[in-house]
Amino acid sequence: MPWLQLRIDSNRQSAEHIEDALLDAGAASVTFEDNADEPILEPALGETPLWQQTRITGLFDAGVDTAAVISFLEEQLDLPELAYRWSPLEDRDWEREWMKHYQPIQCGSHLWICPSWIAPPNPGAVNLLLDPGLAFGTGTHPTTFLCLQWLDSLDLKGKSVTDYGCGSGILAIASLLLGASSATCVDIDPQALSATLDNTERNHLEPGKVAVFLPEQAPQQPTDVVIANILAGPLVELAPKLAERTNPGGRLCLSGLIEQQAEEVMASYADWFDFDPPAQQEQWVRLTAVKR
Ligand SMILES: C[S@@+](CC[C@H](N)C(=O)[O-])C[C@H]1O[C@@H](n2cnc3c(N)ncnc32)[C@H](O)[C@@H]1O
Structure with missing residues (x-):
């Protein structure tokens, strides 16, 4: 038919x-x-x-x-x-x-995002299994891809991570698969929090390694790595909160903004962070920094 x-x-x-x-x-x-x-x-x-x-x-x-x-x-x-x-x-x-639209994606030297119905092309790699759902974050969007590439480039062994605006939980789960010890996931959308827990289970991670929260319920405890792929406006507003959530010497990754917005976003974090040169894919920019 x-x-x-x-x-x-x-x-x-x-x-x-x-x-x-x-x-x-x-x-x-x-x-x-x-x-x-x-x-x-x-x-x-x-x-x-x-x-x-x-x-x-x-x-x-x-x-x-x-x-x-x-x-x-x-x-x-x-x-x-x-x-x-x-x-x-x-x-x-x-x-x-x-289904053809969702093919495995390589994000750096170690990490692949693989739909669950396709055998990972590189079984020895760090394979994150993820199916498209309602919560944002399949790895196909440049803002997510840029964050995944950055995570792949870090030594995350034993690090604690905050994924602020977690969507599907893809960034938190990638961090854990790459060696991080725990992930705190925050989102304004309850559906994103349940998608994050489902995806954690799909990737056979210990449930205790991932904690999900609405913003008003999230603990203020700082972590070694903070990632936020949101929008320039909320990123500017969240600057003091994300700074508080980052340990001294810890790393920050901001995504979801375009080139013309980068300067204003960096300026709002300048009191606490030293920025690396920005990375870009298409019109999207990723900012990374170290907390002083
Ligand atoms: C672009 S998606 C990113 C999802 C995933 N982290 C990724 O990188 O693909 C942004 C997410 O941030 C959430 N969000 C938007 N504004 C927020 C805020 N002020 N605080 C927390 N989460 C927020 C949205 O609900 C959405 O799930």
Whole structure:
């Protein structure tokens, strides 16, 4: 049977609501991707970040009444003009087509991010198993990739790590697999905290090594490494808090900002940290520093 796929780009907060509406409209399955397709212009420090965008794809039988589906969704989602795109998908391999997008990614000399349905190409490497889900962080986005490359370059043996804005927990889990002794994960989104715990289990890490918290509940205890892949605005606001969370001589990694925002972000941390030269991929910049 041939299929039709319906793509909707949305912010991540609405993604679950859209998933429910697609299933209620008769979708056979719904999948999510971090949407890194659109070029970023010059967002102000607090502007909605690109990484909050999610592409939601519903798969429908080709005989579906497309107009009825759209009017059902517009009504359910209370969106009079939903932005969407229908496209056909061949019967033979729709599932494989979708899975093909998630290939193992090498991040530095040791670390690979591998979807759980593919045998790790290098079994002797440090293989982090991760499947795409609602929480951000599959390793495909440059902001995450830059952090993973940096973690891979460090000697993390016995270090304590804070992953502030943990999403899927990918950075905390990578740190632990690379030798860190414990990880404190913080996120404003409870769904990210449960995804982090699920991914910890998937990677056969001792549950006691990872602790997850909403920001207001997070202990203030400093750690040896602090990583935050958020947005320039929150990174500036969080500067005193992240400084307090970093041990003297400890390392900081900030990601989720673009070149034009780097100077302002660095200035807000300058009272406590000495910065390394920035690293860049596409328009995204990663800042790393040592606490004095
Ligand atoms: C870009 S995702 C990063 C996820 C993952 N750490 C990675 O590198 O792929 C940013 C995450 O930060 C969270 N977040 C945004 N603002 C935050 C804040 N002020 N405090 C804590 N978490 C925040 C979001 O919910 C989201 O899960």
